[in-house]
Amino acid sequence: MEPQELGPEAVQSIYARESQELNAVGFALSQVGELPMHILRADGGAVRSACIESFFLNVRLLADFLVKNPSAKDFSCRDFGWTPEATEAEERLYTKDDHTTMWYLASQHLAHFSKERIVDPASYVPPTELPILLKAAGSAVFEVMGRFVSFLRARNHQYVDLIDYERSRDLFEREWVATARSPALSAEEIARVCHEANRALQLVDGDPAPSRPWDDAPTWQRESAVAGVRNALAETHDPAAHHQAWVDAKAADGWTYGTTKDPEARTHPCMLPYDDLPANQRRKDVLFLSIVNSLTQ
Helix, strand or coil: CCCCCCCHHHHHHHHHHHHHHHHHHHHHHHHHHHHHHHHHHCCCCHHHHHHHHHHHHHHHHHHHHHCCCCCCCCCCHHHHCCCCCCCHHHHHHCCCCCCCCHHHHHHHCCCCECCCCECCCCCCCCCCCHHHHHHHHHHHHHHHHHHHHHHHHHCCCCCHHHCCHHHHHHHHHHHHHHHCCCCCCCHHHHHHHHHHHHHHHHHHCCCCCCCCCHHHCCHHHHHHHHHHHHHHHHCCCCHHHHHHHHHHHHHHCCCEECCCCECCCCEECCCCCHHHCCHHHHHHHHHHHHHHHHHCC
């Protein structure tokens, strides 16, 4: 029997299905790209556990799509005419009966209501292993996905841009620039050290209104210090850029320049460009960044 040519409605139906499928793949990839940032910077709790769960769920979904032969009811890269190669990255994502591959590890880190295995969501990822596992899983996903996206682009697939590959990959890689040092201390713990060092410098400089000790400091001041640490970890800042980020955050919170620091009026004498600050105030930014760097080596 001669194959029949597809009519316009059938072609449109295929395109509609493929757009939905690639949109779902793009969403899963965006989760793998962005969630490590939230996981590694969270101090714990339910939100962090949910992010971990979602990350591994999407790693497993993408391993299914890219490498593992899914069941007949599931769609995969093969539906788009691409077959995965037997490269190291594909094998790291999924190899049958190899329980060290990302598919199996992701499965182990997903909670199940199973009589044979009940997972404690708060403890199933050892904290010391988490950054290594996140990076290994995400790197394998992006390496294989890159080849699939290149395949679609070479064929001018009209829905390939539904997979925002570059943005998701850049988010993922940027996070590893920020967290490759994987500090043993939390952002709050580092902020405490920075705060106390800054307070000591204030006392040495004869500041008439030095900050109170960390445990007695107002909430807004502690939160500002923690935000400063996270900002320093997120990007490589010089002191001037670090100070400007602080000014921008304070301005967004309603603070303006004033000759005295007044939390009620929200005025601060350091709401100035870095180059206009007195030398002793510029030293505080240098000290802050030095402490963050030394505690995250």
